[in-house]
Amino acid sequence: MINGFSNHDKEKLEINDVDVFVHTWDVARLFKINESNSVHEPIEIEFEKFTEEGKGLQCLQVPSIDEMYDCYLAIVPGEVLANLYKEFSNELLESNVRAFLGQAGKFNKGIRDTIRNKPQMFLPYNNGITATAESVETKLVDGQTVITRLNDFQIVNGGQTTASLYHIQKKYKETDLSKIFVQMKLTVIKDKEQKNIEVPNISRFANSQNKISELDLSSNNPYFVQIENLSRKKYVVNPENKNQSLLWFFERANGQYRETLNKQTPSQQKKFKEQNPSQLKFVKSDVAKFINLWELEPHFVSQGSQKNFIHFTKKINILVSKNKLPGENLYKKLIANAILFKSIDKLFGRKNVDAIGDTNLKSFSVAYTVSYFHYLTDNRLDLWKVYEDQTINDNLTLHFKKLMVFVYEHLVKEANNSLISEYAKRESSWNKLKETTYNEDLKEIVSEYLISIEDKEERENEKEIDTNNEEDRLFIISGIHKFGMKFWDGFYIYLGSNSLEGFNRNSVEEVLKTIQKSKNLLPRDITVGRKVIQYLSENPSSFEEIKALSKFEEKESVEIKFMFDRLKLLSKDDWKKIIDLANQTKIFTIPELGNVKSMQSAIARNEKVKEQSLIKTYESLLKLKRFGIKI
Template sequence: MAELDQTAFARDLVADVLATAEAEHSTTPETFTRRVLEDLEQAGIVSNTFTAYHKSHGVEVHGYGWNESTDSLDLFVTDFRLSPLEEKLTKALSESLFRRLLTFVRRCEKGLRQHIDESSDVYDMCSTVEKAIAEVEHIRLFLFTNCVSTSPAPEPTELDGIPVTYETWDLRRIHRHASSGTLSEPIVVTFAPPLTCLAAPSTEPDYSVVLAVTPGQLLAELYGEHGPRLLELNVRSFLQARGSVNRGIRATLLDAPGRFLAYNNGITATASQVDFVHDGDGRPIGISRVHGLQIVNGGQTTASLHHAWKRDKADLSQVRVQMKLSVVDPERLAEIVPKISEYSNTQNKVTLVDFSSNHEYHVAIQRITRTLWAPALDGSGQETHWFYERARGQYADDLAKRSPAQQRQFRLLWPTRQKFTKSDLAKFVHSWEQLPHLVSRGAQKNFGEFMIRLQSNLPHVDARYCQRLVAKAILFKAVDRVAATHGAGSHKSLVTTYTVARLSQAVDRRIDLDRIWREQQVSAVLESALHELCPKVMTAVTTPLRGNHVGEWAKQIGCWDAVSRVRWVVPAALAAELADLPLQDVAVANDGGAPTADVAEVLEISPEEWTAIERWAKETRSLEPWQRQLASTIGRRLAAGEEIGEAQAAQAIHVRNEAMRVGFSPAYDV
């Protein structure tokens, strides 16, 4: 049965890649590469990735990424076949492709960018790789193929003292990842020597608890290796380490590392299996290996350990962290882990009390969209559904449960082009809400920000809300196709989100989403306007200030400031189609309740500090003029007791973080 599923998956994959490549005017290897990267980014395996193709004598590369969480440089090479079931990826070809990828890194190190056109995507790739080599902790080389590999990936090597690891994602692994229904492959950790522990007796057969004290250095290294994947079940990871608790953790690590165990609450972790070392009487006294490790509370502690070790060069040899490790049957994870995370929390207030997948918002969207009939397109008479994949792998799982005839009917009613995920949803909404700089930070970080915002402004999810959500998806996909026709290349995702945001701003969110839902496509007038707007936005996005890399520039609020000032007049024909009032259906009003996270953080900072930021920036010329002005405005409004809006607060927090990153200290005295 599994082999049949894999065969069907391979055929569907080729068909989908061919259709997408034709629609987006791209090559099949590029489309396949982008598809795999999107899946891996959602799983937290890679981040900040771009596609860019370069091939010359002894060299071939299809994309790159700089994973900030794990301090790794990632390079990707692709082998895509139209008949994957009839061919294999041989060991010789696999080694050749990895060798060509590594040669590319060496040539970048020797200045390959000097021989590349500065306006091309490949130049950006070469520049990024050249810079990263001097800063990253390790290099990861990935080979993507839709064939079955006949050999494992090569053993780790080194390049100028930098560890190099190799990963092959072949048909079997991609299929397993897509259909597993889990977030990603489980993390397995070996403790050598074994970690001394105290196993508490349990009265339940599918749940037990182990207590241990783990070295801080080990936790820092685990986060460095696995990054956000280690925190996939941690509701606190969505809080983006915003609170003052992290400053306290950092201070303890730098000034009193030996007292960390006394000052810190420790971590709560889960595992699907634990291998013990036993004493002579058969009692467990040590942990030799943990399978499926997840830190469900204490993500801030873990990330802070890693950042203090890497950025501050903190000595963690004296740091110890208490750990409560719950061994949970995998089938009960969704039931037990949210309760562990909720009840064990004693640090910051946590309002997200469940896995993101099980949050009431996502559950409601799935429930409604499963029964919501979308109008037939182009007079075909065939109504369809949009499939919201609340948990990864749901679509494949639903498909696999059916017979071949039922699968054909399923694809007819739920076409793959009408499937969207949680990260897609966050991308559609944030683009419409004019937050493209958040979208540009990658699927995982953008989704985390989305969940934070959701807690302060939870919308009422009904049929109308879901219809307009789908309309935003249709609009986003239309802009994406337009960006492809204008040669956005590897920057297409950035150009798309910024174009949607600039359109939303220009029309004051008065695009008729209800009409888009009824017609299941954007109007000819709107599409024409997009072709006019998109090139203007693309110029602003791909022309970064201060020599920044385009990808890094797009993450900054300054990029949105530049794009928001792009000159564009709404065509009269489009103006005639606009709704009378802005569509404010993304979130309900705050109703005078507690301030949002950004507003609350702004209120915690004194007016004098905001004024000091403005004066320091002016004196040192370290920030953009608009950033200095915003800091001054916030200081004046706080001093006068005036309200601070959510959007303005979000921008202000980013300005303060940027100021501190480039040298400002709250102790600055003008």
């Protein structure tokens, strides 16, 4: 990175069989991304570098119909598409509604088999790709129009085709792409203000091999983008192992979990699956289901994923238009309701084993039970406690099962031999259940799990807090520590014999020494950490290779962000109990107690915290476990 202008072209290197792309960032490039409306750097494709003989991509320009756009038709060599995906990966599909779905689906298996067995037939068999760009440069070569450069190139339909060409060539070395050609329809949106409107429409109406649903089309909704951001940073405790932190993985785009996993080395995959277990993966239709049940709309949930989701998006689009995006409070409610739903779903039982009734009626019974419980308890269940524990109490589980039996029998009786699947979809059916008297005073029976009316109103009116700068800073610090000293030592050694653009060996050594001496990372160390995180996200296979260079022993890393999240969950009353108990038992030294009080104050005021103080506070509070204080 330089603070002037540069004419240095991008370089491609190969280090230990790993492709490394070296970019130079100058003032012009920084200005361009700053002025861009995109959250990523717009992709610039110079087709002269990707095509044989450097002539560019031959095309046919469609006569202009509208001032808003230009349209081009082209036949793209398979090798060009594979190389584009190799270099830009999912960045090429940012405007696509799906990440790569793998080769397991019916249509993608067909793509794989055609590429391997009948490559010459790929053009007539395949529907091709639909792409967009912000601008295009062309020239005449031997009387033919040729595309030489595209700015902000995006494949909005045909991502499966593009990714398959790359993945299959990578997996089956004998694959020959020279006989494969793909038709492309390229639309250049000249009106920037219409771009965000028309690109989704192009994706919506383009022909596709995998059917696109409303769920897919909402992938780039800011509401879901924000939930994805929260899900990548909000660590929760593993209820079966309190010392382990987990993440709920929100799959904003279909296939995202699998594609993220496939990009990593075997050891990274193991760690990823440990921290992001598949049973904690949730998708957009789940968000709609969990929130709509919390908002007492089981009749919409009973109408199926698509209809329920459309109803949900109408509500959230109003919020998005007012710039009211999800924050920490809503995310906790969402995950707590996910835990509640999954727990009640299990209680129904399995067919021919322990089911409480006809399993064909399970989904309706579970949906109505969740909402009926919230209705009977005035939406006062302590969702924050459920989120903190990541499970529900056995006693509460017992009452959920009794309530489900009641709801199931009510639905069977009231449907009166008509299809319950149709009966459950009506609002009148939900109103009838609400008017039915449950045989127990549920509010009284489960009162210990409910918050007060005042607390409920306070939480409903509580301002949504986005992930703040301090939390982002701790997220990076946590990532730096999680790499471990073995990695940082290996990276220092690696830079001794390899030059990487943007990395200074002395700066890496400073990070290593800081971690070794258990000191707080300085801003310059955090800057280095950000760059390393970005580098490894683009070159995941490098992680294990770099670590292997070090002779340090592998040690368990410190989960800074997890500790921070755990301490943030403590209420004012919790902190008061901690301080009172510490004063009574004298279990803390004077400096230790002072550190705990300072950390409490910093968290309460959303002030910057020092990671070493955070670690010491967490370790101090663990001493109180024998007194019944759980962290």
